[in-house]
Amino acid sequence: EDQVTQSPEALRLQEGESSSLNCSYTVSGLRGLFWYRQDPGKGPEFLFTLYSAGEEKEKERLKATLTKKESFLHITAPKPEDSATYLCALHPRGSSNTGKLIFGQGTTLQVKP
Amino acid sequence: DVKVTQSSRYLVKRTGEKVFLECVQDMDHENMFWYRQDPGLGLRLIYFSYDVKMKEKGDIPEGYSVSREKKERFSLILESASTNQTSMYLCASSLQATVNTEAFFGQGTRLTVV
Numbered sequence: 001e002d003q004v005t006q007s008p009e010a011l012r013l014q015e016g017e018s019s020s021l022n023c024s025y026t027v028s029g030l031r032g033l034f035w036y037r038q039d040p041g042k043g044p045e046f047l048f049t050l051y052s053a054g055e056e057k058e059k060e061r062l063k064a065t066l067t068k069k070e071s072f073l074h075i076t077a078p079k080p081e082d083s084a085t086y087l088c089a090l091h092p093r094g095s096s097n098t099g100k101l102i103f104g105q106g107t108t109l110q111v112k113p
Numbered sequence: 114d115v116k117v118t119q120s121s122r123y124l125v126k127r128t129g130e131k132v133f134l135e136c137v138q139d140m141d142h143e144n145m146f147w148y149r150q151d152p153g154l155g156l157r158l159i160y161f162s163y164d165v166k167m168k169e170k171g172d173i174p175e176g177y178s179v180s181r182e183k184k185e186r187f188s189l190i191l192e193s194a195s196t197n198q199t200s201m202y203l204c205a206s207s208l209q210a211t212v213n214t215e216a217f218f219g220q221g222t223r224l225t226v227v
Contacts, residue, residue, distance in 0.1 A: 034216070041221070041223070043117075043219050043220050044203070044218045049214075098163045098209075099207040099208075100158070100171075101216060103156045106155065
């Protein structure tokens with residue numbers, strides 16, 4: 001069965017304290033893995049797509065990496081405005097063109113000044 | 114810029130009312146989705162559509178129906194609203210392709226059923 005597990009559920013960091021969020025997955029075949037950021041009361045905002053093991057994507061203080069079993073979202077020197085819930089989602093090959101995604105439960109990040 | 118627009122940010126409805134949530138996308142995407150999001154339960158798929166007039170049940174379709182008469186518009190219908198349907202509702206759309214299949218979300222509709 002295809003599934004996604006994110007850890008930790010919640011993470012508190014001091015401003016400037018780098019860390020990583022984990023997304024572990026099992027899937028029969030991976031079409032893509034996505035990271036989203038969600039602010040309270042708003043819809044998820046797309047951040048990155050990763051397609052194959054070894055791939056990396058960067059945007060400002062965020063870097064996403066992918067292996068065959070997990071993805072990491074590395075946050076370097078975070079600022080309070082990086083506080084949000086970060087969601088990981090899989091697009092399995094089995095979902096073909098319907099685009100059905102499997103979402104993790106998310107990691108809620110709080111960055112204190 | 115890609116855009117998915119939901120008709121309301123906040124709605125308050127009475128138990129038993131028929132409720133319509135509208136979603137429009139301007140990206141010419143084939144796939145459209147309705148999710149609900151509740152604390153501790155994450156995103157749960159209600160219905161999705163991969164083509165005009167085509168729809169499939171997601172994980173929690175009970176008490177809901179959908180309509181897709183035009184490619185850009187996907188409506189979620191609560192046939193008879195109940196208090197357990199109080200939730201954040203999120204619409205999304207994506208492309209049918211082998212790459213760039215990420216979903217884009219609307220701003221969400223916070224529905225309260227009283």
